[in-house]
Amino acid sequence: MALDFSLTSEQEEIRALVREFAVKEMRPRADHHDEHEETPWEVMRKAHEIGIGPAAMFPTEYGGGGLDRVTELILSEELSFGDAGMAVSILASGLAGAGIIAMGTEEQKQRYIFRLCDPKDLRIAAMGLTEPDSGSDSLSLRTTATRVDGGYLLNGTKQFCTNGGIADLQVVFATTDRSAGPAGITGFVIEKDNPGMRQGRKERKLGVRASHTAQVILEDCFVPDEARLGFDRDGKATGPGAIGAMLMLEATRPAIAAGAIGIARAAFEFARDYSLEREQFGKPIAKHEAIAFKLADMATEIDAARLLAWRAGWMAEQGIPMARGEGSMAKLFAGDVAMRVTVDAVQVLGGYGYIKEYPVERFMRDAKIYQIWEGTAEIQRLVISRYVLGERRAAGRARLAQAS
Numbered sequence: 001m002a003l004d005f006s007l008t009s010e011q012e013e014i015r016a017l018v019r020e021f022a023v024k025e026m027r028p029r030a031d032h033h034d035e036h037e038e039t040p041w042e043v044m045r046k047a048h049e050i051g052i053g054p055a056a057m058f059p060t061e062y063g064g065g066g067l068d069r070v071t072e073l074i075l076s077e078e079l080s081f082g083d084a085g086m087a088v089s090i091l092a093s094g095l096a097g098a099g100i101i102a103m104g105t106e107e108q109k110q111r112y113i114f115r116l117c118d119p120k121d122l123r124i125a126a127m128g129l130t131e132p133d134s135g136s137d138s139l140s141l142r143t144t145a146t147r148v149d150g151g152y153l154l155n156g157t158k159q160f161c162t163n164g165g166i167a168d169l170q171v172v173f174a175t176t177d178r179s180a181g182p183a184g185i186t187g188f189v190i191e192k193d194n195p196g197m198r199q200g201r202k203e204r205k206l207g208v209r210a211s212h213t214a215q216v217i218l219e220d221c222f223v224p225d226e227a228r229l230g231f232d233r234d235g236k237a238t239g240p241g242a243i244g245a246m247l248m249l250e251a252t253r254p255a256i257a258a259g260a261i262g263i264a265r266a267a268f269e270f271a272r273d274y275s276l277e278r279e280q281f282g283k284p285i286a287k288h289e290a291i292a293f294k295l296a297d298m299a300t301e302i303d304a305a306r307l308l309a310w311r312a313g314w315m316a317e318q319g320i321p322m323a324r325g326e327g328s329m330a331k332l333f334a335g336d337v338a339m340r341v342t343v344d345a346v347q348v349l350g351g352y353g354y355i356k357e358y359p360v361e362r363f364m365r366d367a368k369i370y371q372i373w374e375g376t377a378e379i380q381r382l383v384i385s386r387y388v389l390g391e392r393r394a395a396g397r398a399r400l401a402q403a404s
């Protein structure tokens with residue numbers, strides 16, 4: 001009996017703890033932060049203090065909680081069920097942290113990850129890959145890192161950076177040699193008080209408005225050698241490099257999928273409860289088959305998305321390569337499900353779904369970003385199609401042949 005969908009008692013406990021936090025701490029503040037586009041510092045601090053922020057997911061050897069990859073999906077879904085924008089604010093440092101863990105030297109991991117895990121002090125991180133002219137085609141980035149005595153001078157603009165400009169640690173990708181193409185790209189860590197880095201425009205958004213999104217502008221920003229990720233003090237490469245780290249994104253996609261599932265579930269539960277109360281033509285609208293079947297489809301799609309996400313999380317935990325793009329499948333499907341389910345939830349509420357008195361219009365606005373960030377739905381389809389057509393493996397073999 002190898003297949004087992006039951007949760008451990010620890011997973012059940014974490015789910016109950018985060019769900020309680022979502023209902024008591026996040027939901028009552030969700031409208032305010034959505035309306036005012038304010039960063040929810042108080043909620044972020046509380047989540048950090050009780051150990052349900054990104055630190056919970058970092059390895060124990062760097063001060064983190066060492067949650068396994070399936071439990072982190074449960075945490076992500078529950079936070080997003082509370083409020084998607086706040087969940088992003090709470091969890092966004094995880095992406096930068098994952099980059100440091102994937103690319104950094106042992107010394108860098110000790111230096112930076114420990115700081116993000118200090119339970120007494122909330123410190124946040126940001127990850128800047130996207131630029132005004134390079135989004136999906138991220139490897140065409142233009143930010144330069146020019147060699148100078150003792151380090152590098154970084155110049156460029158990072159676009160749409162979550163926590164950009166307010167983060168204590170900013171991971172940015174830049175090229176040390178444009179003629180080398182993707183091989184010239186390296187990750188750097190920039191500290192908040194660096195005079196060469198400043199926040200540009202703070203974006204006003206459709207959804208996840210509790211989360212801070214801004215440009216980050218680098219002007220002759222000096223970064224010392226020891227902050228170049230994956231290179232030791234002698235300038236020798238020690239890790240998989242930036243490209244290797246980006247390939248590892250496949251393994252971080254299930255957590256994004258879990259966020260989308262949290263929104264979808266919030267919308268479904270609200271619509272279901274409403275449909276049992278609201279009466280038209282002498283009976284609850286849930287008793288009209290058109291509404292009941294919509295709810296059935298919503299529940300089915302949410303479960304299917306969760307199964308894909310948990311499979312990918314389980315594979316990441318076991319160290320099984322995602323040879324068919326299983327992480328992308330989870331992210332793609334969950335993003336599309338979140339959009340369909342939240343649109344349907346608005347429909348179930350009719351006119352009341354469209355007004356701000358009820359949260360479903362916010363759920364619908366929040367869901368859209370899951371078809372865009374961390375690789376758009378089209379890019380996920382591209383990735384999956386390459387895996388299923390065998391092109392990724394062939395490309396990998398060609399690279400190996402070239403290297404040998």
Ligand SMILES: Cc1cc2nc3c(=O)[nH]c(=O)nc-3n(C[C@H](O)[C@H](O)[C@H](O)COP(=O)(O)OP(=O)(O)OC[C@H]3O[C@@H](n4cnc5c(N)ncnc54)[C@H](O)[C@@H]3O)c2cc1C
Pocket residue numbers: 126127128129130134135136137159160161162163205213369372373374375376377378379382
């Ligand atoms: C709120 C928010 C937060 C974000 N946070 C971060 C962050 O913290 N760090 C970070 O680095 N980035 C972040 N991003 C950037 C995000 O990852 C990009 O917006 C996303 O990757 C898409 O890039 P783009 O917006 O430039 O769109 P484009 O790449 O210009 O794409 C436009 C359209 O063309 C399609 N398209 C592009 N290429 C192809 C192709 N080859 N085949 C088919 N279709 C294609 C896309 O799917 C899309 O529909 C954030 C974005 C937002 C909106």
